[in-house]
Amino acid sequence: MALSCPDHNIPQLLKLASDGDAGAWRQLVEAYTPRIYGLMLRQCGDRELAEEMTQQTFVKLVSLLSDHGRYDEQGKFEPWLFRIAMNGLRDEMRRRKRQARPVDFGDTEDGQPDRGRVTLPADPDAPDPLEQVSRAEQVEQLQIAIAQMSEADQQVLHLRHTAGLSFAQIAETLDQPLGTVLARGHRALAKLRKIMTERTTENE
């Protein structure tokens, strides 16, 4: 589980961007937009709000970078960035008194709700189509199961698998002890397994 940006030297980009380098800033935005937007959308289920909050996160970031005293690069940029995003979303949702609601997945051609089926990229080394179908089904079942979990459980999974943070980074983002975060993650996975097992049993 790593969605970090190995192709980017983040501290260097941050330094350049804070010095007004537009190219470095663009690289930062392009590197983190999908992860922040993904996390926001998973958390609030509102595309418009997710876009707004993603943009607001970068506006805040550029503002804090401009003010050199406000951010001290210590290799903790990602937890810091995602905390800005999470706090911004939380505040905005409070302000709007809006409850998180499921993503409007829209309907597929057969009239069934599209639960965000994964389109796996074409890969010459990919397993055979039958196995792919099976995997796609598993992914779909997982997505349905995750949607049934509590917000707190989902949050840990989203931070880890959508934002791509390590447990240590999640702990920093949520300002919680690592042990607490690991326990939450463990509990979430246990629930997920239970839901998946129950669904498998029902289908049989």
Added chain:
Amino acid sequence: MKQEMHNDAMARDAHEQFETDPKLDTLLDDALAPKSLPGGVPGDLADRIVSATADRVMGRHHGVLARIGPARIRAVAAAVIFAASVGIIVTLASIAHDVSNMHSLNQRIAQLPQAPLAADDLDVEIAMLSAEIEQYSNELWTADTSTHDNNLIDDEMNELDELFDDFDSSELSLF
């Protein structure tokens, strides 16, 4: 301390349990990764963000000036005006002082013929006045021209010439 050790142990245990299920981890990556979002990530979102923030990044150095803002510019202007005002006041005070000195010397010269002084005392008074006028004349010649404009110096020198003339006539009238 004991609690921390317990937490660490719990963290290690929990972490080990995560690491033992790589298959579920990979499935979750696929299920929750940004690329699996329904509708995906808007393709132009990054561009829109860059456009919306470009001026803040590029204009950061100008932003320093912008942060100075009209209020600070006004404050700096006020400080400059204050300094200029102090300079003008000091200059005016200096002029007033010079005028006062001139007036004082004029008065003393005018009173000299009427002064009920003995000849020796009169000589002393004349000598003192002469010395003062001489000293004042030297001060004016060596004055910093930045604080005295040329016309002012000319005026003062004319005044001094008149003082010397008066002094000479007073002296003459005594003898």
